[in-house]
Amino acid sequence: MAAQQGKMLLSTYNAKRDFAKTPEPKGTESRRKQSQSRFLVQKHAARRLHYDFRLEFNGVLLSWAVTKGPSADPSQKRLAVRTEDHPLAYADFEGTIPKGQYGGGTVMLWDQGSWEALQDAAEGIQKGKLHFNLRGERMRGGWVLIRMRPRAGEKRENWLLIKERDEFAVDDPDSLTEAFDDSVASRRSMSQIESATDVGA
Numbered sequence: 001m002a003a004q005q006g007k008m009l010l011s012t013y014n015a016k017r018d019f020a021k022t023p024e025p026k027g028t029e030s031r032r033k034q035s036q037s038r039f040l041v042q043k044h045a046a047r048r049l050h051y052d053f054r055l056e057f058n059g060v061l062l063s064w065a066v067t068k069g070p071s072a073d074p075s076q077k078r079l080a081v082r083t084e085d086h087p088l089a090y091a092d093f094e095g096t097i098p099k100g101q102y103g104g105g106t107v108m109l110w111d112q113g114s115w116e117a118l119q120d121a122a123e124g125i126q127k128g129k130l131h132f133n134l135r136g137e138r139m140r141g142g143w144v145l146i147r148m149r150p151r152a153g154e155k156r157e158n159w160l161l162i163k164e165r166d167e168f169a170v171d172d173p174d175s176l177t178e179a180f181d182d183s184v185a186s187r188r189s190m191s192q193i194e195s196a197t198d199v200g201a
């Protein structure tokens with residue numbers, strides 16, 4: 001349960017990947033002097049489609065895989081499975097991870113912006129309840145991540161990603177994922193990203 005203390009090392013990220021074969025960046029921790037922390041969401045057509053939600057924190061990207069994608073509807077509690085910390089350089093990654101490699105499939109930069117904890121972030125992550133504000137193109141306003149109590153034998157850290165009720169809340173479970181299906185970085189579709197990668201590879 002490497003994630004329990006709210007801080008993983010990028011060795012887990014690096015160990016899962018063969019950098020001779022994947023276009024993803026190598027994991028090195030970095031410190032940036034800045035006032036705002038980045039957040040981003042990568043739509044990832046792996047074996048099963050999901051949305052990787054990432055928050056910049058202490059020189060890495062804390063990461064959760066949100067199977068159904070984020071919902072702007074406060075009545076929706078979206079399962080967010082904690083995954084290994086990713087390097088900050090991953091925040092700009094868009095492309096296709098080759099089949100057979102870890103996470104093989106196309107990755108789209110689906111949203112990006114800045115985030116701000118509405119409490120002590122380290123304590124929130126440790127205790128399993130983190131309130132924060134997002135300033136993205138698509139995800140905006142208040143959100144909360146809540147860690148669920150582990151079931152017997154459960155190795156994964158399961159969290160819930162929930163929209164707080166504010167002016168950015170929408171009473172429609174799938175408004176975000178249905179309205180937005182292109183890249184915020186390149187405006188490409190998933191198939192355009194995939195075919196571009198094929199040509200270059």
Ligand code: MN
Binds near residue numbers: 046103
């Ligand atoms: Mn993923």
